[in-house]
Amino acid sequence: MEARETTFERLIQGDNQFQVPLYQRTYSWDVDDHQRLWDDLVEQATFGSDATQAPSGHFLGSLVLDPRPPMPDTVQRWVVIDGQQRLTTLMLLACALRDHVRTFDKTKADLIHRRYLINEEDYGGLDAYRLLPTQADRPSYLACVDNDPRAGGDDSIGVAYRFFLAALAEYDPVGEWETVRQIDQALRHRLTLVTITAGPQDNAFRIFESLNNTGKPLSQADLLRNYVFMQLPRLGEHVYDKIWLPLQTELGPDRLTTLAWLDLVLQGQSRVTISEVYQGQQRRMGRIAAASDEEGLRDDLARLRRLGHLLMRVFEPQREPDVELRTVLRRLLQWGGEAHYPPALHVLDRVDRGTVEPGEAVEALTFVESFLVRRMICREPSHSVRQILATLPSGIERDRSLPEAVHRYLSGLRRGWPRDEDLREAIRTQPFYWQGSSRHRSYVLRRFEEDYMAPEPVDFSRAWATIEHVLPQRPGQEWLAMLAEDTEAGERAEELHEALVHTLGNLTLTGENTRLSNHPYERKQQIFDQSALRMNREIAAAERWGRKEILSRADRLADRAVRMWPGPVAGDGGQSGERSEWLRLRKVLAALPSGRWTTYKDLAAVTGVGSPQTVGSYLASRTDVPNAHRVLRADGTSSPDFAWLDGRTETQREALEREGVRFNGAAADPEQKLTAEGLADLAGLDRPRETEEEAATASEGTVTDRAENFSKLLSTHHPDLAEGLLTLLRKWETDGGRLGYGAAEETSCSPVLREGSGSQGSIWPVNIYPRSGVVEVVFAHLARREPFTRPALLAELRDRIRAIPGVTLTVPDAELPRRRPSFPLGVLRGGGLVRFAETLEWFRQQSL
Incomplete structure (x- = not known):
């Protein structure tokens, strides 16, 4: 050259x-x-x-x-x-x-x-x-x-x-x-x-x-186009004008890359990633070019062009001519994500080739929708869903009808499609408000409303609606008095509230969130009675709203859910033996390391058991649950009801101290506590709280309410600390960051940078919990985000935080990617806040 x-x-x-x-x-x-x-x-x-x-x-x-x-x-x-x-x-x-x-x-x-x-x-x-x-x-x-x-x-x-x-x-x-x-x-x-x-x-x-x-x-599409036309010196102009340009125009570069990925997945390469599309297609097309002349490669590109046209129906279901098939494609699009792309394109391809009728396609894709929805309601981990559905096109049995083959495949052992009884129990007891994403939660409630078949249904594409707690999250005395009438022996109204408030039976959709607020039930009843939503009018028909009414509504919703979202093949799928939430609890406790502790409340949140009291009762009755002694009350003290079931004579505190847990008076050191989020990361489960990305897309009113609640909780600390920390967080926003607020009962705050997904997604160094009085350093989260995938940067962040007077983070380098240690919020008062501000600025410079 x-x-x-x-x-x-x-x-x-x-x-x-x-x-x-x-x-x-x-x-x-x-x-x-x-x-x-x-x-x-x-x-x-x-x-x-x-x-x-x-x-x-x-x-x-x-x-x-x-x-x-x-x-x-x-x-x-x-x-x-x-x-x-x-x-x-x-x-x-x-x-x-x-x-x-x-x-x-x-x-x-x-x-x-x-x-x-x-x-x-x-x-x-x-x-x-x-x-x-x-x-x-x-x-x-x-x-x-x-x-x-x-x-x-x-x-x-x-x-x-x-x-x-x-x-x-x-x-x-x-x-x-x-x-x-x-x-x-x-x-x-x-x-x-x-x-x-x-x-x-x-x-x-x-x-x-x-x-x-x-x-x-x-891009992968750029490289693929390059390779294709270098192989077509004779037919290049014709193929470009008649095949490639129409394909590129219809899909655009990003969707063209998605098509090339899906083509590999449909041919059995289910583990190929987007970044490997070019290499995979180059190898595949290279074999075609070697085995035939340019006409063979032209024909293969014409096949891709046909698949691309079908893929647009997945992205834009209004293109699908069959009404029922259009409906189920629209539902999958509303659910969101890309996991359903492989089965959807596979089904459309078979319809287009005439080997499957549209009605069969509808039934098959309804099974896919049910698989996604049931897993979310029952809190099955989501990390395996993409791989399960990517393998479906090549994994289903070819000698059966398409609906039967899809049904049997998704019902397979360890694919986690919950049974009817699991679904009913989850709707009754699981804290649905903390499950999945805000998009998924709203989707489930919209589908319930659509199932009422109103003569003039609400058009949710035009109507603005948010999730409303009928029994409010922060109940007044009138609500607590009503709940007190429903308590069982030894149960407090506050405990019953915690067990019911986030379950599906207590949740609905409304555009009147601000008007409803924490009003007594009689006022909410009047507003619901005027609602355009049938499920709200059904709520308004109840004379009161307590345990019986919430569980009764949960059972009615469960009847609808079982009918709308069919379950696995009897005897083949779902869970077996112990309930899935207890299996999750065992998994979490088995992962809880020596020298750490957690609370009954955090265990309930991460496993979906229902309430701290339910967790306590379960642990007190089982001798086969590992590390049960590492669970304490919310304030870090031992439960007066704790007892060893194996005859040991040492106290719970003595056992924890022997393992390395420090105590300040009667309470365990909060720095060694693992929150629900930390437990989820440690055990590889989905986090129980709303993600920072969802917090960023929450309605303005919701974010404002959470910010106000965070400030209110923070004001209980020393004025110097509260005012100084709020000033620092406001400066974070002024400098281009944003603040994410958790949706759990204790409103946390996280200083967040960046927008995106995967390793380039949103990133934040700490979660600040004003009620618990701790700052959680999220090494386990950062280890999956660039540039902190580099161990040296994680270690430097630890060392910078450890330099704050009063902080003693003793996490070794090898443990950092799995840990979320905490330190007392109070150490940030005075000079500690200056060091903390310097650490945040260093974090910003590294991340941008």
Whole structure:
């Protein structure tokens, strides 16, 4: 390869044509890119034409060119392997410069046109143009060059052209050549590039594969397109126009990558990730190309085009012509996520090929919906769902009908499809309000309302509704007096409230959340009676709202749930033996390490058992539950009812101290406590509280209520600490972060950075619990987020927090990715808050 430095004018002089090949992505520079180029150009324009008084010009970057063999009586053609974004932008800037000058000097405008945009010789057809973008961009670009009325449309080409027109109008508002001449001189002489020319032995495909444009990495779809068209020298133009361009236009780059991933999954590669799509498809298409001519690869791309058209029905169910199939696709879309993509596309493919009837497809996908919903209601861990459904297309039995095959596959051992009895019990007892995502919780309640079959159903796509607790989260004396009538022997009203308040029987949807608030039941009853939702009117028909009414409604909802979401094949699926929440409790306690402790309340939250009292009763009656002595009351003290069931004589405290738990008076050290979130991370379960991402999308009123509650709880601490910490958190927001508030009974606060998903998702260093008076350092969360996947950064964060006076984090490096230790909130008073603020600023710098 040969490299040389040049200017824009020297690059384009002579009869040359720069061709952007089919495999290049379309023009993608945005306004920020245009602004940077324009700022650089204006800066160079200030030096004028006297190059002796100016520093060296501005370096734009490189162009990698592959010369085509010269042909007589035609232009010299160059294939642009890399750099088409900047070259296209410069040409569009030249178009805008010409059209601006034309408003006051047509002769100069014609000179600019011939200097930059077209070849001097009178070549016919496309040979006249100095740049030919890829086919998708070509009409918009040629409209700009030809001064066509359609120039400056809404696509990326048009946006760039209009940006430079506006910038020139602002730079030269009067219309004087001497002013705009400075821009022309800078464009011609002061923007430099390095051209890298490929030699005869260089492989253009390999060069393109390893490069990127202006720091924008090549996507999996970019690389795949590159590979495909390098294999189609003869049929490339036809395949691009008839197959690839329509596919790319319909799906867009991100969905095109998703299609390529799904194609591999449907062919049995269920563990392939999005980042491995290019390699997987390259191997697959390479085998096709080796076994046949270009027609074989063309036919395979036509198959992908058909699958892409079907995939759009998954993304946009209104495209599906069958009404019932459209409905179930819409429900899966409303549920959200990507887990259902493989079974949905597999089913649509079989319908399209005529091997399955639409009615069978509806039944099969209803099983998929039920699998997702039942698992969420019963708090089955969600981490395995994606893999289970990705394996479905290749794992179902082919000698059975599609609905039966899907039903049997999802009912398989250890796939966790809850049985009817598990579903009924969960609806009665599980804290549904803390389960799944806010989107999933709302979906379940919307489906219940739709099942009432109202003559004039509410259109939830237009109506704004949030989840309402009928029995409020913070009950007044009237509510507690009503609950006291329902308590059993030895049970307090507050305990009954905690067991019932977050269950499905007590939850509904309403647009009147603010009006309902914590009002007595009689006032809520009046509002519900006027509701457009049938399930709210049913609530209003009850004379009171206590244990009996909540459980009765839960049973009615369970009847609907069992009918709407069918269960697994009898005898094949679901759980066996002990209830799933008890199995989770055993798993959590088995993972609880020596030297740590937790509470009955945290165990109830993470396992979904129902209440701390239920956990206590279970542990008190079983000799086979590991580490039960590591469970204490909420204040860190031993329960007066604790007793060893194996005859040991030492006290619970003595056993914990022997294992390394420190005590301050009668209470265990809060630094060694594991909260519900920490237990979930330790045991690999879903976290019981609303995630920070959901907190960010909560309604403004909800976030405001949580912020106010957090401030109220924090005000119980020393004024210096409360005011100082609130000031620090406000500064976090001012500096571009945001505050996430937990939805559990104790409103926590987390200083959050970034938006995204996976390892690039939202990130926060601590959770602040004002009622418990502790700050939880979430090493286990950070270990899954960049850049803290690097052990050295986790260790440095620990050391910085440990430097705060009064903090003693003794977690070894190897344990950090699994731990969420806490320290007392009170140590942040005074100088400790300064150290804490420095640590947060360091965290911000590392994370952005």
